[in-house]
Amino acid sequence: MIPLIVACVVIVCCLYSFSTRGYDYWQKKGVQHEKPLPFIGSAGRIFAQKMSMTEYFTELYRKYPKEKLVGYYFSREKAVVLRDPELVKCVLITDFQYFYRRGINYHKDVVEPMFKNLFFADGDLWKLLRQRMTPAFTSGKLKAMFPLIVERTERLQRTAAAAAERGAEVDVRDLMARYTTDFIGACGFGIDANSIDDEDAPFRKLGKRIFTPSLRDIIVTVAKWLAPDLFKCLRTVAPEVEQDTLSLVRSIMEQRNYQPSGRNDFIDLLLELKQKGKIVGESIEHRNSDGTSKIAELELDNLLMAAQVFVFFAAGFETSSSATSYTLHQLALHPDQQAKCQLEIDGVLTRYGGKLCYEA
Template identity: 50%
Template sequence: MVLILPLFVCLTLIYLYTTRNFRYWSKRKVKHDPPVPIFGNHYRNLFGFESLAETYTELYFKYPDEKVVGFYRGMMPGLLVRDLDIARSILNVEFSHFYLRGMGRDPEKEPLLSNLFHIDGDKWKFLRQRLTPVFTTAKLRAMFPLIIKCAEKLQVAGEHITSKGGDFDCRDFMARFSTDFIGACGFGIEMNSINDEHSAFRELGRKSLSFPLRHIILLGIWELFPEVRNSIRVSSTEVEKAVSDLVESIFRQRNYKPCGRNDFVDFLLELAQKGKMESESIENSDSEGNPIRVEFELKTMDLIAQVFVFFVAGFETSSSATSFTLHQLAFNPDIQTEIQNEIDQVLAKYDNKLCYDAISELSHLEMAFKEAMRLFPSSGFLQRLCAKRYTIPKLGVTIEPGVITVIPIQAIQTDEKYFDNPMEFKPQRFSDDAGKKINNYTYMPFGAGPRACIGGRLGQMQSLAGLAAVLQKFTVEPTPKTPVKLPIDPWRNVLQCVKGGIPLRLKLRSKLN
């Protein structure tokens, strides 16, 4: 009996503390699901029942008549945006109010997160401006011979698979291709991951995106209790050391100077040589409202962090997109045959060799790739954090700094309001005539606005080359183990990922057999 009163007081205090923000949306007359103490509306994600993209997709379709829907991520209020005009304002027009991505974790404690994807504010703007020239058309064309070399190795690896019966994990197969490409274009290293599924670089990629129990628990605590975030380090020190050692060894080989390879590492070393550089602030202005000038100097760890995100995000998104495309083509053999015929016709003009101009002419392949990205975008949602008090003109709803805003692109891209029979794989949606009618904010696999994916064009070009290499020589088919609907990994939230592999069968095309 003596213990009951203190326990009751303790539980009451916990309840009051964890529910103190739970009237945020009701005060603003924004519809929302009733939140659960401590967990808000995200308990299914926190306990691994569904990914965040699935949570947001479910919420999107639950309120079909609303322009926005409220939710609580732990104790923090968030706003899910259903209206395309409001989404456009947040991502683009009112960017000064929503320039923060709001990933939140501290780059000082987790240095690999000091990269273009995770950081916010002035440093983000500075890096974005300085890294954009890496992805010009001229640079992409110059990289293409390296992509073709990797694509040719992919065909050799495919022949090895067919000689052993043809069953293979498409997800891992395309991940090895992406890893080799990034090694060649980013690091200037021949990785040979395509022929060695246990190569050091492929293993590094797996470790970088693994979610051990420790990681899951710490990330859950970080999500639920903002007050303790500054004392939590989530990422693995083992991965950080492996990446740092690898990149620094490349820097040393080049004497910390560009060596003329014109790859991503060369570009970063060239930037570092410039010393202190200035940029206009996105966060602070002078008394007249003009942005102040801020100074930055890139340190070695800043460079390593950019190489890390180039490596991890590059191979993860491209391998996911290409393997999902092949999965869809396996279940749609007529579309696959149409694409293969196009590949044959186009390559006949180029001595049956893949090249930059040939890939640019493969319109049916590009349509299929875009349709796969519509059905399963690598990022299932876009997140922005309100940086300044903002009133949504359409609704008169005011949100405060710190409120998460989410644009659920997985849901928008599969909404029958925007796409007929949205779950059907129909590449013709992206033909020249039909594609022009698609609203820019109903199809955003690479994001939109100033924080759209900087490497989107490179990723698409590399993906199309890999797909063309496979379909030029092989046909993909489902196996008895291939699910029609692929399961989603509930622990992958930043980037969507299929749970497990994608079992398919590879066959030499009849004209080559």
């Protein structure tokens, strides 16, 4: 019995030592910081999903008004919130070559397939993708996509008007999510998602699944934060979401024979970029012995294109639906502002013949 107790004590002590190793970093540096807890660091409320990361950073920013920077621990990772504009300038501009990692990925070197996109990517992958894709989003490209958005907007108007005539209650958050899913489907994939008319449309279900974490998703996410090296091969994106995205992108590209179709959607844009061949540019991760940047190359293959489509869809529909539904909520609470907004919209549309267009 005694050996068992001793073994348990040793294991607990080892786990405690492992989980708190490095937690004296900010104290040694003389930096004001949030006190950490074993394994989870200072971000316990984020792990418990009682607070978003944005709320946490805002709280830290306001809690230490006299500090230029505030330290904290996200799990076992050391991190800071910068409060001084000059430090922000150094990180984003002057010394960017040392701070290009944004800390979004769980592991520094192993990145899961769907995270190899502009939002999650770091280092050379981010730089080369940005180098090739940013010029592609010209005003002309966006203007060409606008009719697709207008068509879905007219469907939304009909659905909302029908609900008003019936005197029915409408879940605006869900309605706007279906609307943005529809126009992202059109602009991104070149397909008619039909989410506005069909609440159970497959495309809408995919969007819901991405932002509705299952128990498996939560366990994997926490595990990767707590021990990124140990669980680096686990994938945060659910297998069915990844497979559905890959299958969808593959089928659309096969329909187009891997050639731009003239639809001017996001898939066309990616196919045009792929036709240009390898992306070549100066590395921000690797340098020659003389201090000059090495040359980095990137092949825009199907998996990499699927990752761009994944974030285009996920980030596009969720952010837009959240912003628009919240705006509608506020307008409903403030009828005077609603009337003012309606008057301005009517005035603009009058100048363009009552038609919603890119210029309006």
